[in-house]
Amino acid sequence: MRRWLPRLLPLLSVAILAACDNQAPTAIDEDLVPVGPVTVEVRLPWSQFASNLRVLGGFGFASEVGLGFLAKEYEGVLNARTLVHFNAFPTEATVVDSAGTTRTDTKLSFVGGNIMIRFDAEASTNTGPVTVSAERTLVHWDAKTATWQNAVDSIDHRVAWGQPGGGPTAPLSSIGWTKSGPDSVLIRLDSTMVAALADTASALERGVRISLDTPGQRLQIKRITLKLIARPSVRSDTVLALTVNPSSVTFVYTPAPTAPTEGLRVGGVPSWRSILTLGLPATVPGTAAACARVSCPLRVTDERITHVGLVLTTRPTEAPFRPTDSLSIEARSVLAPGALPKSPLGGQLFVDVLGRTIGASLPFAGFAPGTPRTVELAITPFVRNLLRGTSETGGTPSPTLALLSLHCPVEITNCFESRSLTYASFAGPGQSGEPYLRLVLTVSGALELP
Numbered sequence: 001m002r003r004w005l006p007r008l009l010p011l012l013s014v015a016i017l018a019a020c021d022n023q024a025p026t027a028i029d030e031d032l033v034p035v036g037p038v039t040v041e042v043r044l045p046w047s048q049f050a051s052n053l054r055v056l057g058g059f060g061f062a063s064e065v066g067l068g069f070l071a072k073e074y075e076g077v078l079n080a081r082t083l084v085h086f087n088a089f090p091t092e093a094t095v096v097d098s099a100g101t102t103r104t105d106t107k108l109s110f111v112g113g114n115i116m117i118r119f120d121a122e123a124s125t126n127t128g129p130v131t132v133s134a135e136r137t138l139v140h141w142d143a144k145t146a147t148w149q150n151a152v153d154s155i156d157h158r159v160a161w162g163q164p165g166g167g168p169t170a171p172l173s174s175i176g177w178t179k180s181g182p183d184s185v186l187i188r189l190d191s192t193m194v195a196a197l198a199d200t201a202s203a204l205e206r207g208v209r210i211s212l213d214t215p216g217q218r219l220q221i222k223r224i225t226l227k228l229i230a231r232p233s234v235r236s237d238t239v240l241a242l243t244v245n246p247s248s249v250t251f252v253y254t255p256a257p258t259a260p261t262e263g264l265r266v267g268g269v270p271s272w273r274s275i276l277t278l279g280l281p282a283t284v285p286g287t288a289a290a291c292a293r294v295s296c297p298l299r300v301t302d303e304r305i306t307h308v309g310l311v312l313t314t315r316p317t318e319a320p321f322r323p324t325d326s327l328s329i330e331a332r333s334v335l336a337p338g339a340l341p342k343s344p345l346g347g348q349l350f351v352d353v354l355g356r357t358i359g360a361s362l363p364f365a366g367f368a369p370g371t372p373r374t375v376e377l378a379i380t381p382f383v384r385n386l387l388r389g390t391s392e393t394g395g396t397p398s399p400t401l402a403l404l405s406l407h408c409p410v411e412i413t414n415c416f417e418s419r420s421l422t423y424a425s426f427a428g429p430g431q432s433g434e435p436y437l438r439l440v441l442t443v444s445g446a447l448e449l450p
Contacts, residue, residue: 037444038287039441039442040286040440040441040443042284042285042439043437043439044284044437045436046429048281048437050278050279051277051279052276052277053274053275053429054274054275054340055260055264055272055273055274056272056275056341057272058271058341059270059273059341059417059418060271061144061145061250061269062250063144063248063250065416065418065419066249066416067120067220067222067249068210068220068221068251069082069219069220069251069253070211070219071212071253071320072212072213072215073216077255077320078218078253078254078321079253079254080218080254080421081209081210081212081253082210082250083141083146084207085205085206085246085247085248085249086197086208086245087245089206089244090228090244093105093230093240095234095235095240098234098237105232105233105234107232108233108240109231109233110191110194110229111191112189112190112229113193113194113227114186114188114189115208115210115227116184116186116224116225116226117187117210118183118184118222118224119183119219119220119222122324124217124324125217125218125219126178126179129178130176130214131213131214132175132176132177132211132212132213132219133171133172133173133174133211134209135209135211136171136193137166137169137208138162139151139168140152143250144250146166146250148161148164148165148253148254149254151166164254165252165254172193172197172208173188175188194228210224224249225244225245225246226243227244228242228243228244260425262428262431263425263426263427263431264312264403264425264427264435266327266329266404266423266424266426267323267327267404267405267420267422267424268405269420269421271417271423273341274426275334275400275401275403276401279399280383280387280437281300282300286298290441293444294443298443302383302384302388304441305383305384305441308437308439309437310331310376310377310379311375311377311435311437312374312377312426313372313374313427314366314371314424314425315425315431315433316369317367317423317424317425318425322422323420323424324364327424328360328406328419329375329377329405330348330377330406331379331382331401331402331403332345332346332349333382333385333398335398345402349378349379349380360378361375377403379401382401385397405423
């Protein structure tokens with residue numbers, strides 16, 4: 001045995017050295033290095049991502065809302081009336097005469113009618129009965145620009161009402177309404193009223209003003225139509241019911257709200273926008289799991305961003321304009337910040353499968369005193385463009401963001417900025433519930449070595 005030992009030692013040494021060559025003493029065992037993705041959520045206070053907050057008003061028109069509003073001394077101050085232009089009355093109708101022959105009658109006699117008003121009960125404030133009146137307007141008014149003070153209020157032409165709020169008028173009729181009954185009322189018109197309404201010799205365009213006679217309430221109107229009762233000349237024992245739709249619906253109100261001295265505001269008519277400038281930090285703190293994968297603090301890059309949400313906290317809205325129905329809010333890029341308030345806006349950040357804008361829904365309960373709510377508005381594409389340094393069209397992205405409220409009817413893909421007489425209010429910088437930015441980043445891969 002001793003004879004073979006000197007011969008075995010060199011062989012054992014070679015084997016040991018070979019084994020050592022197969023293990024790198026300075027390498028890290030891959031099984032000990034986390035390489036899977038990890039998600040990090042970071043909340044940035046206002047001072048770390050936003051600046052230059054402005055609230056601008058005057059966007060859109062009441063005629064774009066598609067709704068009517070009525071108020072009389074609501075919360076002691078608000079008065080609102082709805083104005084309607086009806087289309088031309090029909091001049092002919094298809095009638096079956098006494099002999100059973102179908103004929104076109106061009107000599108219709110209007111013997112009466114009614115104005116049908118459908119209310120939005122949930123958005124109206126009354127708990128008891130109210131009285132609503134219809135009057136015929138006696139002067140020309142412009143549906144797009146009319147205000148409480150002016151019948152026409154365009155840039156180069158202004159005409160005051162003879163009486164503020166849509167006057168003078170000639171009375172038609174009135175009707176009571178309560179939420180416990182049907183959501184619609186019919187204001188009856190006799191033949192004389194219909195004839196006066198049809199007379200357009202003085203360019204009155206078949207104008208009607210709807211008013212609320214009961215003080216202390218605010219009502220919202222969903223739809224207004226005119227039903228005419230006509231007697232055909234070829235068959236006097238028959239009456240026809242003919243529908244006349246509005247050519248325009250708008251509303252006027254007083255007083256107009258003033259710009260807020262603090263906080264954010266969106267919505268209203270004309271609409272308010274809140275404008276802010278975004279600038280993200282280059283790095284943010286990482287978690288232990290993230291820092292085991294990459295170097296910390298974490299670099300903020302467009303590849304790592306999976307979600308960015310602007311989180312707002314509601315605050316009480318002034319009582320006359322406090323929402324009684326849900327509102328929506330959307331973010332758009334301000335393409336030319338230096339041209340504000342006339343800067344064009346970028347396209348939708350998110351759309352659904354039908355091409356309709358997706359924003360955030362605001363619960364109306366959050367705008368009453370003592371009921372703050374948070375709402376998160378996704379702005380991921382906007383932030384990714386900023387971090388990338390290019391927009392979808394290849395240009396330099398604007399860092400300025402506009403928050404606005406939109407009215408997006410389900411039957412069309414277009415949205416209108418004017419949504420409601422009411423508006424939404426949010427806490428501003430330095431206030432309890434100030435806005436913050438929620439960043440969600442995903443990091444993965446091998447450990448970044450210095």
